[in-house]
Amino acid sequence: MNELILELKEEIIKVLNLEDITPEDIDPKAPLFGAGGLGLDSIDALELIVLLEKRYGIRLASAAEGKTIFTSVENISKYVSENRKR
Amino acid sequence: MATIIADNIISPLGNTTQANYQAVKAGKSALCQYDPELGIKREELGINVPFPFTASLFTQEQINEISIDGYTLFESLAINSIRKALEECQIPINERTCLVISSTKLGGVQGVQRVQGVQEVQGVQRVQSVQEIAHAVGITTTPIIVCNACISGVSALILGTRLIEMQQYDYVIVCGIDVQSTFIISGFQSLKALSETPCRPFDIDRTGLNLGEAAATVILSKDEKAGSWHITNAAIRNDAFHISSPSPKADGCLMAIETAMKGQNATELALVNAHGTATLYNDQMEARGLSRAGLADIPTNALKGYYGHTMGAAGILETIITIHSLDDHTIIGTKGYNELGVSGNINIVKENTPIREVQGVQEVQGVQKVQGVQKTDFLKIISGFGGCNAAIYVSKKGPTPKSSCERRWKTSHSIVITPQKVVLDNEIIVTHEVLPIKEERKEEMLTFLYKTRINNYPKFYKMDALARLGFIATELLLQKERETEGELNRQDRAVIFFNQSSSEHADKVFLSSISDPENFFPSPSAFVYTLPNIVNGEIAIRNNYRGETAFYILPKKDDDIIRMITQATLLDGYHKSIITGWLEYKSESDFLAELTIVIGYRLENKQKTKIKTIVPDDSVVGIR
Numbered sequence: 001m002n003e004l005i006l007e008l009k010e011e012i013i014k015v016l017n018l019e020d021i022t023p024e025d026i027d028p029k030a031p032l033f034g035a036g037g038l039g040l041d042s043i044d045a046l047e048l049i050v051l052l053e054k055r056y057g058i059r060l061a062s063a064a065e066g067k068t069i070f071t072s073v074e075n076i077s078k079y080v081s082e083n084r085k086r
Numbered sequence: 087m088a089t090i091i092a093d094n095i096i097s098p099l100g101n102t103t104q105a106n107y108q109a110v111k112a113g114k115s116a117l118c119q120y121d122p123e124l125g126i127k128r129e130e131l132g133i134n135v136p137f138p139f140t141a142s143l144f145t146q147e148q149i150n151e152i153s154i155d156g157y158t159l160f161e162s163l164a165i166n167s168i169r170k171a172l173e174e175c176q177i178p179i180n181e182r183t184c185l186v187i188s189s190t191k192l193g194g195v196q197g198v199q200r201v202q203g204v205q206e207v208q209g210v211q212r213v214q215s216v217q218e219i220a221h222a223v224g225i226t227t228t229p230i231i232v233c234n235a236c237i238s239g240v241s242a243l244i245l246g247t248r249l250i251e252m253q254q255y256d257y258v259i260v261c262g263i264d265v266q267s268t269f270i271i272s273g274f275q276s277l278k279a280l281s282e283t284p285c286r287p288f289d290i291d292r293t294g295l296n297l298g299e300a301a302a303t304v305i306l307s308k309d310e311k312a313g314s315w316h317i318t319n320a321a322i323r324n325d326a327f328h329i330s331s332p333s334p335k336a337d338g339c340l341m342a343i344e345t346a347m348k349g350q351n352a353t354e355l356a357l358v359n360a361h362g363t364a365t366l367y368n369d370q371m372e373a374r375g376l377s378r379a380g381l382a383d384i385p386t387n388a389l390k391g392y393y394g395h396t397m398g399a400a401g402i403l404e405t406i407i408t409i410h411s412l413d414d415h416t417i418i419g420t421k422g423y424n425e426l427g428v429s430g431n432i433n434i435v436k437e438n439t440p441i442r443e444v445q446g447v448q449e450v451q452g453v454q455k456v457q458g459v460q461k462t463d464f465l466k467i468i469s470g471f472g473g474c475n476a477a478i479y480v481s482k483k484g485p486t487p488k489s490s491c492e493r494r495w496k497t498s499h500s501i502v503i504t505p506q507k508v509v510l511d512n513e514i515i516v517t518h519e520v521l522p523i524k525e526e527r528k529e530e531m532l533t534f535l536y537k538t539r540i541n542n543y544p545k546f547y548k549m550d551a552l553a554r555l556g557f558i559a560t561e562l563l564l565q566k567e568r569e570t571e572g573e574l575n576r577q578d579r580a581v582i583f584f585n586q587s588s589s590e591h592a593d594k595v596f597l598s599s600i601s602d603p604e605n606f607f608p609s610p611s612a613f614v615y616t617l618p619n620i621v622n623g624e625i626a627i628r629n630n631y632r633g634e635t636a637f638y639i640l641p642k643k644d645d646d647i648i649r650m651i652t653q654a655t656l657l658d659g660y661h662k663s664i665i666t667g668w669l670e671y672k673s674e675s676d677f678l679a680e681l682t683i684v685i686g687y688r689l690e691n692k693q694k695t696k697i698k699t700i701v702p703d704d705s706v707v708g709i710r
Binding site: 017018019020021041042043044046047049050053054062063 | 276278328609
């Protein structure tokens with residue numbers, strides 16, 4: 001689980017071009033979107049949908065579905081470990 | 087003000103305006119579901135995406151009919167459409183006639199275009215396509231390309247109108263064209279913006295947009311013509327909110343509408359023709375804008391249910407259909423619309439409706455008298471990526487008196503950035519010799535400038551190269567401005583850029599995410615930047631600029647045309663200043679930003695001759 005969390009943090013930093021941020025900066029329980037989190041926006045959410053599909057073979061039907069999953073790194077890792085195809 | 091003297095539409099619904107209007111009036115739609123399981127092969131059309139979609143595309147038969155030997159589908163469409171519009175009016179094609187092309191993708195990605203319907207790789211530059219078009223229809227002046235996301239068509243009509251108001255040209259041919267491709271369809275799919283089924287503008291069950299292809303041409307003239315339509319007022323405003331989501335409060339849309347409605351009477355509006363893409367956010371935003379502008383009661387329609395979103399052609403095509411429908415005393419129904427799904431209680435027209443030209447009958451001194459206002463005018467609104475919103479007021483009324491003030495400008499600051507050096511107000515501030523070595527190579531100039539001189543806007547790292555270049559150049563200009571003039575609120579500032587290669591660099595980045603069918607993962611963030619005007623949006627967001635934002639593509643760097651369009655932008659009295667200039671990014675070793683801040687000022691009538699003849703101030707750059 002911890003390995004997956006670290007992997008996700010690294011992937012998120014890479015695909016979202018979070019240049020000034022290291023994995024240690026990201027609290028796995030903290031919200032990713034909105035104030036207080038990483039300040040991600042709607043295009044970042046779409047990019048995370050692509051990440052899930054490309055890396056883990058998980059296809060989300062809609063952006064709305066993404067909203068319920070991308071609440072925190074911990075929540076993404078839980079969803080990925082339960083649904084991953086690769 | 088400019089007069090519309092001829093028009094043409096070529097779409098899957100027909101090759102003339104009349105054929106198109108009659109088809110739309112009869113309720114026909116060109117939207118078609120492309121689904122391998124339904125047996126419709128889209129591969130034959132040169133489009134190959136691994137998902138079902140709905141779009142308005144030319145059939146192979148139509149493509150064969152439209153295609154001209156030696157030209158791409160994009161070029162053939164434009165040439166045919168312009169020729170047909172020219173047949174309607176006898177105008178001289180000379181140095182007083184200009185061609186303005188509106189397109190978001192200019193026929194495809196660099197080197198990949200559909201020819202005879204099949205995707206082909208060519209060695210041509212996209213801007214050359216426009217020169218081919220200009221040459222084929224006999225244009226001798228430099229063609230101007232408007233590449234301003236979804237508002238391009240209206241943006242081009244606005245530029246054409248201003249060029250005539252400035253007496254720069256007597257006639258402006260405005261032609262909007264876009265053809266569809268794997269590139270565009272997969273990009274919109276990655277943004278989750280597409281509906282698999284025919285779109286439903288403003289409806290409660292709307293799920294997204296459909297793409298479409300078409301060419302639409304309008305010829306604008308300086309001369310009055312009895313019974314003809316005029317573009318009287320126009321505005322472009324930025325939301326300064328987000329590069330791909332509209333302002334939830336409809337700020338930019340509202341400002342554009344208010345400017346276009348200035349001096350006009352809403353009771354004379356027969357109709358508002360909305361953008362109505364049928365995405366959740368766009369339609370909601372437009373409803374908010376109309377209701378905030380006090381136009382909720384005005385009958386409003388959208389035409390995407392007939393044509394899909396024809397991108398660069400949309401604003402022109404929808405203006406033409408609206409003109410012909412009002413000439414036919416009809417408001418076209420909003421195909422796909424059934425139940426209102428936006429707030430603001432706006433008045434969406436569902437079915438074709440005859441226009442009651444007269445408001446009511448009143449009894450005056452015992453005699454029944456027809457009272458009221460003729461509803462002869464309409465408002466066209468449109469919004470797009472990069473946060474831009476446009477509105478034009480189109481009317482059959484004669485010319486309205488305008489203020490006689492002429493505006494000029496002076497340059498306050500200037501910057502040049504190349505891979506070799508940065509020159510700010512004629513002083514070299516950085517050269518490539520100072521770039522540090524990182525991982526065995528010199529650090530890239532733009533990243534170096536960000537880290538050493540800005541470093542407080544991480545969004546920089548998410549931007550594509552063109553946006554980074556524009557962002558850095560503007561930041562350095564504004565640092566200089568703050569240094570000399572202090573902190574000022576510049577909400578009324580416009581941002582207009584020019585280049586030759588459009589978004590070529592970003593196109594390659596996005597293309598790499600879809601070029602391998604085994605590894606087909608179109609990147610939404612890369613796709614957004616394949617519109618060059620996103621850089622204008624980034625700058626508007628960073629600085630809260632609400633003025634006009636626009637991106638123009640020219641066959642080559644041409645300072646006279648840049649000055650002419652900068653002057654045209656100043657015709658909109660809202661703009662007190664403009665950030666303007668050349669912004670080209672081809673590669674890490676080949677880019678150029680050459681930007682200036684220009685401050686507009688008014689010349690009162692009596693001063694005019696004095697300044698023109700006596701003061702040889704070379705900072706005063708007038709166009710005429």
